[in-house]
Amino acid sequence: AFQLRRSPGEVCFPGGKSEAADKDEIDTALREAKEEVGLPPEEVEVVCRLIPGLDKMNNLVTPVVGFIEDTFQATPNPDEVSDVFVVPLEYFLEPLKYTALHYKTSSGHRSRMHCFTYDDNERKTSFTIWGLTAHFAVFLALVIFGRRPTFEVDYDLDNLISSAEQNFMNLYASVQQEKKSNL
Structure with missing residues (x-):
């Protein structure tokens, strides 16, 4: 809202x-x-x-x-x-409208932000799905369907779970390090 x-x-x-x-x-x-x-x-x-x-x-x-x-x-x-609204989970592997934004957090962690535009033709409206919501949707689609998306992701797709855990631990560590340096 x-x-x-x-x-x-x-x-x-x-x-x-x-x-x-x-x-x-x-x-x-x-x-x-x-x-x-x-x-x-x-x-x-x-x-x-x-x-x-x-x-x-x-x-x-x-x-x-x-x-x-x-x-x-x-x-x-x-x-x-x-x-x-409902978006087919497969859309997060094969989107019609997709952009990736590369960014660096204030703690120095580099990543990409997925940004999807989903056109709901029945309702004649579009929705933009990005950030953490898109991140979780992409990850779930990767786990469920077990195949590569049509775009780049920050995971080793041959070792999806362990690389996702490592990415999270790296991000979390960089945030904790930044908090310590701001004290």
Whole structure:
């Protein structure tokens, strides 16, 4: 939603900060999905947690993956969500509109940011998916489909999981080093 304090108007998966009542990341993800899009937790078959990432404020974000029925009809919370849409996961391997932005974090970590434009022809609108949301979607597509995308990624695709873990550890270490140097 455009009135959000953080990342207004940006495309993202349901999620947010954990609360005291949450047992773990899965509880947080299920609670946030219910709050944001009306997804009942009992209708989600949780499959796994992916390798975490860091958002632009250097908060740790742990994606939780689950299956839901394709008949689920989202009920967006207007205080948090302005729209809900579906993109085929395969689009994050073979996009029609894609750009990569190379960047260096303030801590010196070099990476690329994926940016996808998805045209929803039924609704005659487009959505831009970038940053951490695109990163998680690409990684999930790589894991699920087990094939190379039509663009470059920051992973060794022959050793996907271990290289993704190493990339995260390098990023996390560079952020921690920057925090120490700013003390």
